[in-house]
Amino acid sequence: QKEVEQNSGPLSVPEGAIASLNCTYSDRVSQSFFWYRQYSGKSPELIMSIYSNGDKEDGRFTAQLNKASQYVSLLIRDSQPSDSATYLCAVNNDYKLSFGAGTTVTVRA
Amino acid sequence: DAGVTQSPTHLIKTRGQQVTLRCSPISGHKSVSWYQQVLGQGPQFIFQYYEKEERGRGNFPDRFSARQFPNYSSELNVNALLLGDSALYLCASSLYRGTYEQYFGPGTRLTVT
Numbered sequence: 001q002k003e004v005e006q007n008s009g010p011l012s013v014p015e016g017a018i019a020s021l022n023c024t025y026s027d028r029v030s031q032s033f034f035w036y037r038q039y040s041g042k043s044p045e046l047i048m049s050i051y052s053n054g055d056k057e058d059g060r061f062t063a064q065l066n067k068a069s070q071y072v073s074l075l076i077r078d079s080q081p082s083d084s085a086t087y088l089c090a091v092n093n094d095y096k097l098s099f100g101a102g103t104t105v106t107v108r109a
Numbered sequence: 110d111a112g113v114t115q116s117p118t119h120l121i122k123t124r125g126q127q128v129t130l131r132c133s134p135i136s137g138h139k140s141v142s143w144y145q146q147v148l149g150q151g152p153q154f155i156f157q158y159y160e161k162e163e164r165g166r167g168n169f170p171d172r173f174s175a176r177q178f179p180n181y182s183s184e185l186n187v188n189a190l191l192l193g194d195s196a197l198y199l200c201a202s203s204l205y206r207g208t209y210e211q212y213f214g215p216g217t218r219l220t221v222t
Contacts, residue, residue, distance in 0.1 A: 004151070034210065043199055043216045044152065088151050095165035095206050096142070099151025 001026050006089050006100035015109050019076040023089030023100055026070070032092040033065055035074045037085045038102065044088055048074060079107045111136065113202045113214030121220045122190050130185045130217045132200030140164075140206045141183040143175055144199040146216075152199055158183055159206035187219075195221045 007022045021035075032051050036044035048063040050056045050072070056063045062075040072091075076083055086102040114133045122128050134141050140159040144152035154167040158177035177183045187194055197218050201211035 032209075036213075043197070043213045046210055046212055049210050090151075092207075092211075095157045095159075096154040096167065097144075097152070097201070097211055098154070101149070101151050 002100075003027060003098040004089055004091050004100040006087075006103050008103070010104040010106055012106045012108060013079050015079060015081060015107055017079050019079050019083065019105050019107070021074040021076075021087050021089070021103050021105070023072045023074075024070055025072070025089075025091045025098075027091070027093055027098075028067075028070065030070075030091045030093055033063070033072045034090040034092065034097070035061075035063060035072075036088040036090060036099075038088055039085045076105070079105075081107050081109060083107050113200055113212055115198075115200050115214040115217050117217060118215065119218045119220075121222065123222055124190055124192060126190050126221075127186065127188045128190060128219060130187075130198050130200075130219075131182065132185070132202075132214060133182045134200075134202030135212060138202040138204050138212075139181055140203045140209075141177055141181065142201045142203070142211060143183070143185045144201060144213075145169075146197045146199060147195075155185070157206060164206050190221045192221050195219060 035048040038044045050063040064073045089100040090097040142157040143155040146152040156175045157165040197216045200214045203209040203211045
């Protein structure tokens with residue numbers, strides 16, 4: 001079983017719609033959770049961090065965490081063409097980040 | 110404030126050679142981690158250094174080594190390069206070790222021929 005799994009893409013959404021990304025993790029003691037955005041040919045950029053159960057909103061992004069279900073999600077509201085990228089879910093266990101393979105999102109005009 | 114910097118940006122080496130990659134963390138950050146990312150996959154953890162000591166190591170062979178200097182900058186060394194070492198090498202900076210947010214540099218693209 002992989003440490004971090006993300007829903008397979010690619011995900012295509014129309015401009016202005018909501019993009020929903022999902023992630024599950026295997027280690028119950030994981031304490032912190034992150035979403036990174038990676039444009040093609042670039043390095044990952046941190047866009048959201050979440051540490052406790054519930055929702056966390058930052059602009060058009062909402063991260064949701066459910067530790068009992070070992071589940072993290074990211075919602076992108078009012079999707080824009082500039083949101084087209086690969087989104088990486090990362091789980092921190094003490095010192096290292098474990099990443100999923102990423103979900104590629106394409107926002108079509 | 111400057112973000113994480115890495116050098117060089119691109120590098121081409123032949124099999125069997127050695128390579129050194131460099132990283133400078135965000136000012137005030139004391140922890141540096143190294144990751145390898147191959148095409149189509151998420152980054153894989155290689156090392157974490159905090160206060161100049163190795164605090165964690167991923168599942169990579171002994172050909173990979175690293176160190177952190179008193180100014181918190183870091184080097185990653187890879188010996189006896191293999192074709193499979195071709196990847197994007199990422200350095201990430203965080204305030205301390207542990208569950209803190211990690212910020213990535215632009216990466217070094219290594220191609221082994």
